[in-house]
Amino acid sequence: MKVTAIRYWLPLLALFAASPALGDGEDVAPPSREEVQQELYLVKMLITNSPLAARSGDDKVKQTLELARTLYTRGNDAFIAGNMVWADAFLDEALSVLEDAARLASDPLQTETRQRERYAEVLDDVRAFQATYQDLRGGLSAKDVKLHDAKIERTRDMIYRAQVMVRDGLYQEATELLERVHEVYISVLNELLASTALVYDTKFKTPMEEFEYELARYRSYEELIPIALDQFKPDEFTLKLSERYVQDGRTAHGAAEKQAAGGDHPAAISTLQDATKRLQTALRTIGLEVPQ
Known part of the structure; x- marks a missing residue:
């Protein structure tokens, strides 16, 4: 135009x-x-x-x-x-x-200023995703690292091309390219989350051992909450809804801890599984594809 x-x-x-x-x-x-x-x-x-x-x-x-x-x-x-x-x-x-x-x-100047600001916002999001991926990468198996690194590797050329576009003053085109990079990182993050799905082929020796396993699983989802909020930046309504699910999950987690302290590990396991489901619902509300 x-x-x-x-x-x-x-x-x-x-x-x-x-x-x-x-x-x-x-x-x-x-x-x-x-x-x-x-x-x-x-x-x-x-x-x-x-x-x-x-x-x-x-x-x-x-x-x-x-x-x-x-x-x-x-x-x-x-x-x-x-x-x-x-x-x-x-x-x-x-x-x-x-x-x-x-x-x-x-006003071309105002248009370029808006485009510069949008480019900077998306670039910050991409850098945040890179840091998040590096944090999660440390807990992956060698096989999973190779799989996900291959997907991330493809984004490096896209980021470089976006930087070249910026040098030519093509801020809108550069932003659109970075948004595609952003989508790749979201996809990888969803896959990493899906890989944490519970598989019941593990035989636990005692209810206490199973409770510890469920507790670690609950905490892994709890750690994803701030990451998801930072990356997806939900609107106010979605934020309040997700916070309600998180609070319900934490309440159930507290109850499970008390049940375990009282020696009732079977009940504590059931309560803790419910707490984890609440966190999964919160993550789905924010935008992550969480396994059932």
Whole structure:
């Protein structure tokens, strides 16, 4: 998209977005059905066919277009219901949002700044994953190390290519490449987690020995919680939901410890297995593919 193409739309957006607002101290006649219909057509055209639509790969523009679509839908619903005042209000706000987005997108410096910031964020995530993998790698068998190292090795060339793109000023393309690297690390992390699935072909000599095994298994999942939170960065709702499962798991773990201390290891094993299931649910909520 050419910057000049966006600037072409600014006067048209400003003309409609600057129309008098209702309730500003003057008696304003409600808009006619024909006027609102024209405004509906304009907003829809700007959302779907304007140069802004061509910039939908930009996260900021994408968010703005989504907000404009929501406002357009509400305006259209009000229009269908015959409420021209509300329809006009929603459409005016949609035009104002689109105007702000067009001004922002027309500034190459601001666009590059946003792209630089996004690149830095994804690069930090990739580096964090590299550190996490190295931590987990120490507990793998030689066979598993070879398997997962081969997958990680492929990302090194991708990271190098992203760095070359950055030197050429291609921040958005470099970010997209790093996001693919990020996906590889998530896949490997999920595989590492799946490899910790419990297999009951081990014969325990005593209930106490089995309890110790379950305790180690519980702790391995507990250690993954902060790693998953750091890497997946869940939204507030998901975070609260996962925290509830984690707290339930810790409560059950405490109960299991008391049962074991009292000598009731069979009950403690069952309670501890339930605690582990709670942590597994928390990890699935965050985004990890946890085995049942």
